[in-house]
Structures are given as structure tokens and as C-alpha cells.
Amino acid sequence: MNNLIETICLVDGNVQRLNYHLMRMMRSIGKSCDLPDLDTLCPKHLRKGRTKCRVQYNMDGINEIQFSSYSPKQITSLKIVEVADSFDYHLKYADRSNLNNLTFSLSPNQDVIIIKNGYVTDASYANLIFQKGDKLYTSDTPLLHGTARQYLLDKGTIEECKITEDMIMSFDKVSLINAMLYPNEVSIQINSQNIIGSSKE
Missing domain, CATH: 3.30.470.10 (Aminotransferase class 4, branched-chain amino acid transferase, N-terminal domain)
Known part of the structure; x- marks a missing residue:
């Protein structure tokens, strides 16, 4: 293994x-x-x-x-990228080369929204929380089931749902969460300048 x-x-x-x-x-x-x-x-x-x-x-x-x-990386925009159906990171592998390849050409303040089979999964190093009004949602198709994500689900703070690429621009903002990041610590307003490559620009 x-x-x-x-x-x-x-x-x-x-x-x-x-x-x-x-x-x-x-x-x-x-x-x-x-x-x-x-x-x-x-x-x-x-x-x-x-x-x-x-x-x-x-x-x-x-x-x-x-x-x-540790200090959080400041992310100001996210690029939508689509990966093959075979793309896999369901275990937290030490080898992150497939994820790193997705961000290789990005600026230091950018990350990605990974789309697989038409559905939103994760960023390159974090799960995603989408906000609409006072409701918080996370994709039910993550690449990796993060511990912070599960903790927030267990608390009832966030709710799982299917999120397609076409739905992204209907949310108000998106936040990155992982074991090291607090909710809303790295948060991006959703608009055509901050979400790059959306089909709904």
C-alpha cells in the first residue's frame, strides 16, 4: 500500500x-x-x-x-477544472502529484474547483463549503471525506447536497475547509472575476 x-x-x-x-x-x-x-x-x-x-x-x-x-494560504480566486472519471484521491495519499498538477500553472493566490462526472468535488487541498443566504452546503461527491467536513456535518452546521458545475454561480460565496482551516477563514465571493472558467459567466 x-x-x-x-x-x-x-x-x-x-x-x-x-x-x-x-x-x-x-x-x-x-x-x-x-x-x-x-x-x-x-x-x-x-x-x-x-x-x-x-x-x-x-x-x-x-x-x-x-x-x-502554520499560517493559512490566502486564496482570492478559484479556477474550475474538469478531471477524468478515473481521477482518484479517496484516500489521503502522501503522493499528491495528480492534485499538484491541477494547480501547477496557477498564481500563488489561486486554487481550483475540481469537477468530476459533472459534479463539484473539492479544491486541491480542501473541501468546499458553499453559502447561499444563511445556509451552508457541501458537495456530496467529495474526492476526500475530510475530518473538518465530517465534524461540521455531525454538528449540523453544513448540509450535503449534489452541486453541479452549473450551480456554482448561484451561490453567494465559497469557503475552503480542512483540518487546519477554520470555516470562513479562506472565503471567496462568487462572481465572474473570482470563479474562473465558469460556463455561467
């Missing part, structure tokens, strides 16, 4: 939503995967603010744990 990764957020040295990560790791390899105490393992100089913990593992267990400081 290829190496997998789990990206875990620590805030002031405290692990966030650990059970969600452990459940996904278990689903990915078909058995439980024991993690050391990340709160204790985190270097002291990284125990202020948000810290990114990158765990690499496979069927044989954990093979690497790295900690680094």
Missing part, C-alpha cells in the same frame, strides 16, 4: 478532533493505528497558536511524524 498522510491541527499544543483522524486512519488501512501522544511530542517552541502535525503511515504503522508552524 502507498504511504498515506494525516494532517492534524494542534492549537496551543492541544490536538484538535483526534477521534476523527483516528477513525479515518482506521478506515483507510482497515485496522486501528496507534498514535503517540502528539500533545507531548510537539516541540515546545510550536505550542503557541496553530501547529500542523503531518503523520505518514501505511499498513505497517507510523513511519514519520513532523510538526511545523
Whole structure:
């Protein structure tokens, strides 16, 4: 099996939503995967603010744990890209080359909305939340079932629905979420300048 990764957020040295990560790791390899105490393992100089913990593992267990400081990437526009039906990232593979290829020619402040089989999936490194009025929606066809996405679904904060490419421009804004990103932290107003390549421009 290829190496997998789990990206875990620590805030002031405290692990966030650990059970969600452990459940996904278990689903990915078909058995439980024991993690050391990340709160204790985190270097002291990284125990202020948000810290990114990158765990690499496979069927044989954990093979690497790295900690680094974190600040969110500022995204100001999203480009719609369509991928083949065979495009796959249902597991959080350490090899992200197929995703990185989608953003290779973009500016540092751009990312993508990935369309597969006509439906919205994800950005290159995050799930997507679409807002219309005071309602929040996420695609029910993500490439990867993110832990932050599942947490917000369990809380009832967001709702799953089918989102086609043609529906994108009907929303007010879109936000990127993942284990490291808070809802609305990276948020883009939906218009023809910020959503590039829409058939509804």
C-alpha cells in the first residue's frame, strides 16, 4: 500500500478532533493505528497558536511524524477544472502529484474547483463549503471525506447536497475547509472575476 498522510491541527499544543483522524486512519488501512501522544511530542517552541502535525503511515504503522508552524494560504480566486472519471484521491495519499498538477500553472493566490462526472468535488487541498443566504452546503461527491467536513456535518452546521458545475454561480460565496482551516477563514465571493472558467459567466 502507498504511504498515506494525516494532517492534524494542534492549537496551543492541544490536538484538535483526534477521534476523527483516528477513525479515518482506521478506515483507510482497515485496522486501528496507534498514535503517540502528539500533545507531548510537539516541540515546545510550536505550542503557541496553530501547529500542523503531518503523520505518514501505511499498513505497517507510523513511519514519520513532523510538526511545523502554520499560517493559512490566502486564496482570492478559484479556477474550475474538469478531471477524468478515473481521477482518484479517496484516500489521503502522501503522493499528491495528480492534485499538484491541477494547480501547477496557477498564481500563488489561486486554487481550483475540481469537477468530476459533472459534479463539484473539492479544491486541491480542501473541501468546499458553499453559502447561499444563511445556509451552508457541501458537495456530496467529495474526492476526500475530510475530518473538518465530517465534524461540521455531525454538528449540523453544513448540509450535503449534489452541486453541479452549473450551480456554482448561484451561490453567494465559497469557503475552503480542512483540518487546519477554520470555516470562513479562506472565503471567496462568487462572481465572474473570482470563479474562473465558469460556463455561467
